[in-house]
Amino acid sequence: MSTSTLIPHWLDGAPFLGSAEAASARTGDVTNPATGAVTAQVAFADEDDAARVIGAAAAAARAWAETSLTKRTQIVFAFREILNARKEELAALITAEHGKVLDDALGEVSRGLEVVEFACGIPHLLKGGYSEGVSSGVDVHSKRQPLGVVGIISPFNFPAMVPMWFFPLAIAAGNTVVLKPSEKDPSAAVWMAERWKDAGLPDGVFNVLQGDKVAVDALLDSPDVKAISFVGSTPIARYVYERASQSGKRVQALGGAKNHMVVLPDADLDLAADQAVSAGYGSAGERCMAISVVVAVGGVGDELVAKIADRTRTLRTGDGTRGADMGPLVTAAHRDKVASYVEAGEEAGAKLVVDGREVVADGGADGFWLGPTLLDQVTPDMSVYTDEIFGPVLSVVRVDTYDEAVALVNGNPYGNGVALFTSNGGAARRFEYDIEVGMIGINVPIPVPMAYYSFGGWKSSLFGDSHAHGTEGVHFFTRGKVVTSRWGDPAVKPVGGLELAFPKNH
């Protein structure tokens, strides 16, 4: 790819440049984080571009809703087959723009594929209920229908998986989609649009709108868009939730996280250390389910920190195409911000056990490098604890008791994921009940639910009451109707007459 490459929107089954062709066009740089090089520009939609793309989705909505359920799910199945056969291509695109190592990018695609597979079985979840003879000659049935156009706004850290939390179900349920991917890694969205075309999806059903706040606001305000699925940082999630709700849409807005891993004194410390390192530094900590705080309970701190530090020092940081364990951060600005937290933590009195700023990476000299960093003796008033850092920085907080650990987790404004490491089933059972977090792992560090369950946090990690995928996802993208009908028996003379009171004994 050369710097003259311009990554387009996707409109009506074809690439669309819109205002990006004008000399005064707004575009954004797309970089390869492992080299620091600008590899392409991405089109930034203006209001006219947004209206064109949303208009195409609106125009396609009725015909797609009326396409038979069998045909719709056959197309989703065809998409699944194509995606599965070509997933290495998508993984390579992700690594080139996001920086995560190839293996991890492939894992991301596989988790997205699970939702596509779940969507193939959507007919089972779109079945209504039926009650015969609720009154004389009266039957009741229910059905679920698509909403129309739905907008999906996604973050940089999972350019394929997060959109796939939503669009397979939205499309299978009979909606049309406008996806607004992150401007930092926009190519995956266009690649997936091409695969939908290959799968036989009618033009206009899946569209991509590239850009920034202008594109997002157009989706939030358009009367043609009936629902918004957003994933990103908490301040933007709150903004999206409020603005889209004001214009009458249903909204699910998933926000940021600060995920704790509580290690009880009876835990297997080798297992806990392995998992803390994998879940803390995988994808350079740029995962909403990354572990960022290890809570060492009741005197396990010294041994646990030593085990985590030993493992951390073995990690190889480098270009994701060269077999490294961990890649670069997504941009230079983000790398600098994450590094500034390491400095702030040290200044506030945390003990720097492993310093990622000294990393020698196997990659370009101008890559956005920061190695895995371990801070011990972190306290809840430090910015390394209070803020979502979203980088390879693992903090260890020490507490004396289980109750203190639970109070710490529950006192945190975020509630996305949490993990408990223990060999005591009773303690685990108690923890599941006590903890105010949406997704819980017991001896599992990143408890991302399978596609047939729903994904979502509590508190500042989710605005709205609908989690992603699973049954909740199907409900989010459909709305219910209940039909009460009366058909008289032709052999029986109908009983007429007026009755102005509510019916009592039918």
Ligand code: NAD
């Ligand atoms: P972000 O909030 O900066 O961006 C998310 C989306 O919002 C992007 O498409 C971006 O273009 C758009 N956006 C950014 N600023 C905007 C503004 N002012 N107005 C309107 N739209 C705007 O998030 P990010 O940096 O791309 O992603 C990282 C964040 O996402 C982290 O906070 C992470 O925890 C969170 N995340 C959460 C989950 C979850 O499931 N809860 C999953 C993945 C990522």
